[in-house]
Amino acid sequence: MESSAILQVETKFKWHSEIGKKDCECGLRIYKISFNQAIVIVSELKDNPGRSITDEALTLIHLICYKFGLNLTNTMWIEHYPEGYLKEEDTYDEIKLEMFDLNSKRINKQRLEALLGVKL
Secondary structure: OOOOOEEEEEEEEEEEEOOOOEEEEEEEEEEEEEOOEEEEEEEEOOOOOOOOOOOOHHHHHHHHHHHHOOOHHHEEEEEEEOOOOOOOOOEEEEEEEEOOEEEEEEOOHHHHHHHHOOOO
């Protein structure tokens, strides 16, 4: 039997952008895979008053890991843009922090659902 991730957090997350000098917000879901492994999905909101989740990715990764006690190296980070934002369908990108640089790779929804063991 395959195990499913457990949705631990589903909320709007607010922070202040030091670069943009504005408050920002995004959708936040944290799925626990095991005791010290998690998948974090941040979603861009159409009414976000500040900088995008992509522009603030490094800040968000550190803030969310700190606030929710997540292990940076055992957390998979996903940026989600809803249907109609960038494309006609939802897009998901896996973001990896390598040294001091961020790299992204498109991941399809079915693959992400398979990793989570739940439907999005």
